[in-house]
Amino acid sequence: GENVEQHPSTLSVQEGDSAVIKCTYSDSASNYFPWYKQELGKRPQLIIDIRSNVGEKKDQRIAVTLNKTAKHFSLHITETQPEDSAVYFCAVSSGYDYKLSFGAGTTVTVRA
Amino acid sequence: GAVVSQHPSRVICKSGTSVKIECRSLDFQATTMFWYRQFPKKSLMLMATSNEGSKATYEQGVEKDKFLINHASLTLSTLTVTSAHPEDSSFYICSARGVGFGETQYFGPGTRLLVL
Numbered sequence: 001g002e003n004v005e006q007h008p009s010t011l012s013v014q015e016g017d018s019a020v021i022k023c024t025y026s027d028s029a030s031n032y033f034p035w036y037k038q039e040l041g042k043r044p045q046l047i048i049d050i051r052s053n054v055g056e057k058k059d060q061r062i063a064v065t066l067n068k069t070a071k072h073f074s075l076h077i078t079e080t081q082p083e084d085s086a087v088y089f090c091a092v093s094s095g096y097d098y099k100l101s102f103g104a105g106t107t108v109t110v111r112a
Numbered sequence: 113g114a115v116v117s118q119h120p121s122r123v124i125c126k127s128g129t130s131v132k133i134e135c136r137s138l139d140f141q142a143t144t145m146f147w148y149r150q151f152p153k154k155s156l157m158l159m160a161t162s163n164e165g166s167k168a169t170y171e172q173g174v175e176k177d178k179f180l181i182n183h184a185s186l187t188l189s190t191l192t193v194t195s196a197h198p199e200d201s202s203f204y205i206c207s208a209r210g211v212g213f214g215e216t217q218y219f220g221p222g223t224r225l226l227v228l
Contacts (some may be wrong), residue, residue, distance in 0.1 A: 034216070036216075041224075044205070098215050104154075105154075
């Protein structure tokens with residue numbers, strides 16, 4: 001499947017600061033890029049997604065940017081809160097079979 | 113909307129027995145369901161894709177005779193782990209996408225399987 005690299009693997013930020021997670025992918029045909037948040041022992045929850053015809057999308061404190069030329073996309077969380085602490089996964093799909101290839105995950109810890 | 117349930121949430125079984133896990137889409141028709149496996153502190157690994165009324169497509173390295181998948185209706189897919197062994201212990205998660213959802217997948221709450 002698609003090779004998706006995610007960095008960093010862990011991220012610790014002070015409450016109120018911003019957090020940025022970056023993913024790179026290999027298949028230039030990829031056209032769908034969701035981000036999931038997973039708390040310990042829970043299901044992954046879709047927090048934001050972007051399609052290849054859009055460069056940036058924002059939903060309140062969360063934004064995603066996509067650079068198709070460089071084949072990378074990033075998650076930005078502003079004004080972080082303790083409840084943002086979780087594991088975040090990026091994923092990539094080429095669309096035709098709807099399969100998702102996941103990054104390795106980033107454990108985000110927001111320090112109060 | 114877009115709620116996916118899984119049953120059971122956790123199961124403990126003896127080595128050599130079979131375990132069935134159900135994945136249901138509660139408020140939409142799931143044309144495609146996916147089964148993932150997740151080890152502790154690891155990412156989600158796609159095991160197979162199932163489309164209603166057709167045979168599942170398994171990812172490379174996943175034994176189809178070991179992990180039987182049935183997608184008999186637009187709201188239900190089942191994963192049966194046959195002759196389970198301790199190395200099959202894991203967190204199994206399903207996801208589903210429906211008509212009009214595009215690529216968006218919604219995940220079930222997962223099933224934690226422990227094989228003794």
